[in-house]
Amino acid sequence: MLLVGASIVVVLSTASIAGATTTSSPKKWVTTLCTTFVGWEQAAKTNDAKLNSAIATLENSGHANLTQLRSQLAGFLGKLAVASHKAQSQMKAVGAPSVSHGSDIQKTVVNALGTAATFLDQSKAKVLKFPTGTHDTAAFVSKTRALTASITKTFNHVASSLSALNKYDATQLEAAAGSVPACKKLAG
Helix, strand or coil: CCCHHHHEEEHHHHHHCCCCCCCCCCHHHHHHHHHHHHHHHHHHHHHHHHHHHHHHHHHHHCCCCCHHHHHHHHHHHHHHHHHHHHHHHHHHCCCCCCCCCHHHHHHHHHHHHHHHHHHHHHHHHHCCCCCCEEEECHHHHHHHHHHHHHHHHHHHHHHHHHHHHHCCHHHHHHHHHHCCCHHHHHCC
């Protein structure tokens, strides 16, 4: 999961990205983008570490409280969905950057965030139906692995849609990103 999140962050930090219905300066837009994704990345990392620990315990011992693990998994997905919805709202609110193709770039970013948020909401609902009986460990692990593959596929699709932003000239946005601490943090 962190690898998927990291790939999204790399795409976002290196892509030529912009904003929506109202306009904002390139610096304001880039600041909002980078600050938003630093928060999103932190939510993913924090919850991913906790979840991976719980899943590792299950896989290594074959024994775990499946109800508790299901709750942790649903909680992780729920928190990441909330962070994705918040990121989408923040990017909508800032408006398109006042650069060439700003509205196209804004639409791509907002749609990608919406795709991620919707997928995470749907995944949480599926997880809440995972079996948790005493003899359901194998089924739980199987469903968790399938979910992980689905997460990877979906976030690769989101990253791919964002990488299409490279076709736009974003010299102004890239210049603005150079002076934003949150952008430097995303870039690594």
